[in-house]
Structures are given as C-alpha cells and as structure tokens.
Amino acid sequence: MQKDKIFINYRRDDAGGFAGRLADSLTAYFGPGRVFRDVTGIDYGDDFERVIDEKLAESGALVVVIGDRWSSATNAEGARRLDDPGDYVIREIAAALRSAIPVIPVLIGNAAMPRPGELPDTLGDLSRRNAITVTDERWEFDVNRLAKVLAIDVPGSVAQRRLDRLKAAALAMLLLSGAFVTLAFCAALRAGNALGESLIAAGFTPLASAVPFIAIILAGALTLNALPLMEEARRKFGWSAVGLSATGTLVSFVVYTLTNHAEPSWSLIVNFAASTVITLALLVLVALAGFRAK
CATH class of the missing domain: 1.20.120 (Four Helix Bundle (Hemerythrin (Met), subunit A))
Incomplete structure (x- = not known):
C-alpha cells in the first residue's frame, strides 16, 4: 500500500481551529485527498476506530499539533487525558510510533514540547522528536517549512x-x-x-x-x-x-x-x-x- 497521505493528530479543545487551517494549507501544497483530519474525514455512521486505523495505514507521516493545553487537558471527570489509555489522540500517536511512521510535532502559540515525565510510557519517543513551531505571524513561511519536511516522507506535492x-x-x-x-x-x-x-x-x-x-x-x-x-x-x-x-x-x-x-x-x-x-x-x-x- 502506498503511504501518500498525511494524518493530522490534535485535540479539538486545544487546537481545533488551528488544525483545520493547517490541514487546508497542507492540502493546497499536497493536493486534495492527501491530508486526513477526523472532523472532515469520517462520515456519519462510520466506525470511528476502523477509519482511524485505515487512515494511519495509508499515511506516510503523522503531524501532532500541540497547543498550550495539550498536556493538561482533562476529561469530564477531571482526569488528565494523557493518562487515559483509550484516548484517541494517545492511541493514534502510539500506533504511529509502533509502525515507525514519521511523527512530527507542531507547536502552536506558546506551547512547548512535553517533558518525558509528562508523557505515558507509550509516547516516550515523542519527547525526543524535533518539533516545528508554526506561528500566525509567519504562517506561510512556517507551513512551507513543515511541508518540505513532510515531502521527504510523503512525496508528490502539487x-x-x-x-x-x-x-x-x-x-x-x-x-x-x-x-x-x-x-x-x-x-x-x-x-x-x-x-x-x-x-x-x-x-x-x-x-x-x-x-x-x-x-x-x-x-x-x-x-x-x-x-x-x-x-x-x-x-x-x-x-x-x-x-x-x-x-x-x-x-x-x-x-x-x-x-x-x-x-x-x-x-x-x-x-x-x-x-x-x-x-x-x-x-x-x-x-x-x-x-x-x-
């Protein structure tokens, strides 16, 4: 199977609007149908988990969008989402790391890479990945830089x-x-x-x-x-x-x-x-x- 797609991993309450804008910019660079984001990529009635697994299998790279609240986000019970093994953000990143899919952290706002002690064991490798910062002020420059990095593993830009x-x-x-x-x-x-x-x-x-x-x-x-x-x-x-x-x-x-x-x-x-x-x-x-x- 040709791995020619880019999977965008994010938390909706942390970077939802930003992830959508990033997906649009990367789509303009790589072409329609090449960038997957769960909001637009899964139809009503589809098996969410099955679709996620299929899209990960087709992806040549996983982009992890990390905002200010990425590490501290909690669920309805007040528990930290990073500690929930069933959290889809965690499962997607862990699956990519296990499959040796290139994982590229993208920092937005004032976000910083999470420290190893903040991450569950399944995401230990994430803290060692070199991150790219994307800002609103330098959006075009930063996104082009990210696209060129992604193009190493996902060839075929527009x-x-x-x-x-x-x-x-x-x-x-x-x-x-x-x-x-x-x-x-x-x-x-x-x-x-x-x-x-x-x-x-x-x-x-x-x-x-x-x-x-x-x-x-x-x-x-x-x-x-x-x-x-x-x-x-x-x-x-x-x-x-x-x-x-x-x-x-x-x-x-x-x-x-x-x-x-x-x-x-x-x-x-x-x-x-x-x-x-x-x-x-x-x-x-x-x-x-x-x-x-x-």
Whole structure:
C-alpha cells in the first residue's frame, strides 16, 4: 500500500481551529485527498476506530499539533487525558510510533514540547522528536517549512506533480524531434542515392525539416514554464535549455535561409544534423535540471 497521505493528530479543545487551517494549507501544497483530519474525514455512521486505523495505514507521516493545553487537558471527570489509555489522540500517536511512521510535532502559540515525565510510557519517543513551531505571524513561511519536511516522507506535492507533467511533455517533444531526424536519415539511406537528394526524394522537403525545431521550441517553452517551480540551484540548467532551444532554432533558421538557394540538399542535411545536436544537448540539460520542486 502506498503511504501518500498525511494524518493530522490534535485535540479539538486545544487546537481545533488551528488544525483545520493547517490541514487546508497542507492540502493546497499536497493536493486534495492527501491530508486526513477526523472532523472532515469520517462520515456519519462510520466506525470511528476502523477509519482511524485505515487512515494511519495509508499515511506516510503523522503531524501532532500541540497547543498550550495539550498536556493538561482533562476529561469530564477531571482526569488528565494523557493518562487515559483509550484516548484517541494517545492511541493514534502510539500506533504511529509502533509502525515507525514519521511523527512530527507542531507547536502552536506558546506551547512547548512535553517533558518525558509528562508523557505515558507509550509516547516516550515523542519527547525526543524535533518539533516545528508554526506561528500566525509567519504562517506561510512556517507551513512551507513543515511541508518540505513532510515531502521527504510523503512525496508528490502539487508543484512536483506539475513539474513531472511538464518534464514528461518536454521529453516527449525531444524524443519526437529525435525520432523524426532518425527516420529522415534512415529514409535517405534506403533511397541509395546521394544523401541530400535522397532526403528530398524520400519526402523530407524544406518544410518538413522544420518539424524537429517545432518540437525543440515546444520543449523549451515547457521548460520555461517550469522554471518558477524549480529548485533555485537547478534553474541554471533550465535557463540553459530554454536559451539553447531558442538560439539553436534561430541560428539554424538563419543558416538554412542563407544556404538554401545554393545547396538545398546540403542545407537540409545541416538542418537535420543541427536539430540532432540540439536535441541531445537539451536532453542532457533537462536531466541536470531535474525538474524538482523548490
């Protein structure tokens, strides 16, 4: 089973509104259906315990939202909830710790990590987990920091999925360019005549020689569209790919225009050869860019 969801653990009377806001922000980062919170994730009539167990099994990380009253919260009888082995907050955290699911404490307000002596034995490991503080004043910065930590264990953010689609489309364009050039030369060789003449005889007219460059320009445009989402350190490779696609196409067009009237056959050969070199260089640059979300 793919563990691609994030489970938010919280006490309603300690951080209910905050947990809802956090769930909305993480959903915007990871996409719909990726973040579970009991208020919105369990339908009326469902077996609460069964659903919780199922969602934990699907989760790649558990976020424990800890507010000022998390350790001191009491039940109707006045007993501390941390001492109740049947408390769902305790059971969810204990199950995640037993299953080796990454558990990330998130501190809100003036909350501090509970001391080991405040926790039941089943939650002893929680006090050793490094916590992230999320404040209202720095909400966007803090939540983005939390999302990047979560993305280590729960891959597939909205930005990353968009980058993956753009990368697949760019690679498809480049492969189309390479395939077209390969077919052109194979057809020329089968014709058995001089290379330039056989290209034209095989149907690869001057207009057809522009097809690889159309694919190259589209690949460059897709890469340009992906740049704002890329890791900053890898954008230089993306910019290089965009520059190569634009410059290479422009230079090839100028060279072809200047040589077409004198040697149409050889200008075609140069055009196809240039598109091959540009395509290979773009494939290398796209691989180096990695198309990884920032």
